[in-house]
Amino acid sequence: MSHRYFDFESTAAAAAIGMVVLLAAPHAAGQALTPAAKTAKTAKAWTPPHTADGQPDLQGVWTNNTVTPLTRPKGLAGKEFYSEAELTEAVQKERARLSKNEEEGRPTEPGTEDDVHYDFSQFGLDRGQAKLAWNRRTSIIVGAEGTIPPLTPEARKRRADRAAKAKGHEFDGPEDRPLGARCLARANVGPPLLPSAYNSNLQIVQGAGYVAIEAEMIHDVRIIPTDGRPHLAKTIRQWMGDSVGHWEGNTLVVDTTNFTDLNPFEDAQNLHVVERLTRVDPDTILYQFTVEDPGMWTKPWSGELPITKIDGQLYEYACHEANYGLANTLSGARKAEEEAAKKSKEGNKR
Amino acid sequence: MTTKLFAIVFGVGLLLPAVPVWAHHAFAAEFDQNKPLKLRGTVTKWEVTNPHCWIHIDVKDGDGKVATWMIEGGSPNSLYRLGFTKDSLMPGTEILVDGYQAKDGSNRAVGKNLTLPDGRRLFMGGSAPGGGEAK
Secondary structure, rough: OOOOOOOOHHHHHHOOHEEEEHHOOOHHHOOOOOOOHHOOOOOOOOOOEEEOOOOOOOOEEEOOOOOOOOOOOOOOOOOEEOOHHHHHHHHHHHHHHEEEEEEEOOOOOOOOOOOOOOOOOOOOOOHHOOOOOOOEOOOOOOOOOOOOEEEEEHHHHHHHHHHHHHHHOOOOHEEEEHOOOOOOOHHHHHOOOOOOOOOEEEEEEEEEOEEEEEOOOOOOOOEEEOOOOOOOOOOOEOOEEEEEEEEEEOOOEEEEEEEEEOOOOHHHOOEEEEEEEEEEOOOOOEEEEEEEOOOEEEOOEEEEEEEEOOOOOOOOOHHHHHHHHHHHHHHHHHHHHHHHHHHHHHHHHH | OOOHHHHHHHHHHHHHHHOOEEEEOOOHEEEEEEEEEEEEEEEEEEEOOOOOOEEEEEEEOOOOEEEEEEEEEEHHHHHHEEEEOOOEEEEOOOOEEEEEEEEHHHHHHEEEEEOOOOEEOOOOOOHHHHHHOOO
């Protein structure tokens, strides 16, 4: 793909001189890179380790857990980065919130839909209970707008048609439930890899000519050949698409096509994702991505976030093994139908 | 940007964790917000399975009649990271469940808050790392 939409060259340069510098150096796609003089002060030459066959070594267990939202919150339009002071305040607030929730439980109103959920902090499911990489970005999506571009008219139509067809049939059977609830695929696994609300952990394993990325939630492994082979034939479509990779210096560049039109972005028919993974220090991979589909969005969009090293291993996520949730949801819907039919019968009698 | 606006934006924008954005399934489709319940029971089995663990408890009513309930809890992956293992919740443990019953009326519920009789919350590991350092 063309790289004109994402300032890859400048971000890679910044990545090479370290995450701290990158995060302290606001730049949007298409904008001027931070002056070299400013970054040179903190720049440290760091050479990533290499595998036995000479690839830059990205292996290990990592997390892309973050509190940075994918799209920029309203009211922060045009503000791509928080200041150091703002970030410090946010970190303090987040810690205060977490300890309050751990003490008192998640604050929800009894008898509301929001309350019908187990307590996040009790089960260690609150993002703040896991390691996360704070950064100054106001959104994962880069650039002045920080949002996913508008849908094209034809994509809006496809979406409306799909919604109209599904309306009233959301609970008919398993096939009508979302892919995640059916344990088939999760949009956060992408690509692009986006943070999950919890268990946002990844493992990267490399072999000669291959890089494999496993997402703990929900167990998917993407095996990426780096031997220069072409993509699969266009007719073969897969949940996570078909990824091929190559190395540009210390950066792994992964190009993915051949998605279905269901995952990770419903109704995208010609999705093309380019990811760049650069290990910028022993504990950090800078993850950058660009998503495009001219039939879906009016322009491509790009994002970046740090991926941080964590201890331990990935735990098994055999999602379908005890997926009572799907059955409970459908049986709940049958019960509701039964009650509605009974009521209407009684109404007819009157 | 004014300080006030900053506070509002951080409140709703940056601090995502309070909102279960990508929860595995819609809890409100499965459990009934109009059927809150409180149960006191004895653990008979703990299914440590993804995407959610399920705790089986025996609950005695006033007449001494025993009913078995299944209580849905969080992901075992996160519990392991808090230091829990399959041996952490042994059969015979008495627990209090504060939650909502399944919409289909069966003896299944989501366990909003699970506590031990002495008031301690069942799965608070006390070892939560509390987030990483600011970078």
